[in-house]
Amino acid sequence: MPMFSSTSFLFIVFLLLLCGYTLHKVRLVHILLHEVRDHALHEPAGLYRQLEALQGLYAELHLGKSLPGTRGWAASPDFLLELARHAQAARPQVVVECSSGTSTLVLARSMQLNGGGMVYSLEHDQDYATHTRRELERHGLTAWARVLDAPLQPQQFGEETWPWYALDRLRAALPPGQGIDMLAIDGPPQATRKLARYPAGPALFPLLAPGAAVFLDDARRPDEQHMLALWRTEFPELKQSTRPCEKGCALLQRA
CATH class of the missing domain: 1.20.5 (Single alpha-helices involved in coiled-coils or other helix-helix interfaces)
Structure with missing residues (x-):
């Protein structure tokens, strides 16, 4: 039992x-x-x-020809629309972007509609640079944008090293004594390093003109959230806000 x-x-x-x-x-x-x-x-x-x-x-x-695809790694339409609307409202004279592509066409077309301004696009991949230049030519926008060959080179920021765009071509291209009015950050690729896009802060934020605006794509990703926290500490003069975009869009503005 x-x-x-x-x-x-x-x-x-x-x-x-x-x-x-x-x-x-x-x-x-x-x-x-x-x-x-x-x-x-x-x-x-x-x-x-x-x-x-x-x-x-x-x-x-008022585009008469088709844009390249906006899925996958490319910037989403809602982010591109944010860029276009700001560019047409603020009428920036000097626009810099990290990574070329459809955004280059959108910004260049905005400059053309404004009747002034120039886009300087940093691109580390020669194939992408060639493709963007061909698209600019196809849309008749070569006078409003320059794709700068900027290979990723080891650079020191603080106590760490990042592979980031060589800036010699940008320094030579920018108008003397004129700051950056608008900055779009959509590169380098995330796979290059953790916090891959962080160097845009120490490298380019000091060049921003008064009232400049910075647009960061993919702002929902953990790396980008970490970067924004770092920039908030290091550049407190830039007010941070967000835009409701598919992949997340952060806007930083200098008063």
Whole structure:
């Protein structure tokens, strides 16, 4: 009898553990289904917003030819629209961007519509630089933007070393005595190093003109959030805010 009682007790414990494990798995499946449902509901809405932004971009820039793709690694339409609207409202004379691409075309077209200003685009990849130059030519925008070959070189910022754009071409290209009115940061690629885009702060923020604006793409990523915290400490004169963009957009403005 004691043997039977002991066996029964162990069997009951086993059943309870099995029930608990099963309930745990059911709960996980329930949560997963909710996540899938939310993703299924939000993805079409997000795509619709990007289509709206792309349509707005074509309308506001009066584009007669197609832009390159805006999915994957490229800047999203809503971020490009933020750049275009600021550029047309603020009418910057000197625009610098880290990484060339569709944003170069959007900013150059904004300069053309404004009737003044120049875009200087730092690009470390020769293939991308060539592609952007061809697109500028196709859109008739070569007079409003310059793609600068700027290979990534080891550079010291603080106590650490980063692979970052060689700035000699930019220094030679910028108008003497004129600060940067608008800065767009969408490079280097995240894979180059942790906090890959941090050097834009110490390298370019001191060159900003009064009232300048800095746009940071991919601002939702952990690295970019860490960078913004560092910049908040190191450059307290730049007020930080956000824009509701697909990949996150941070705006830093000098008073």
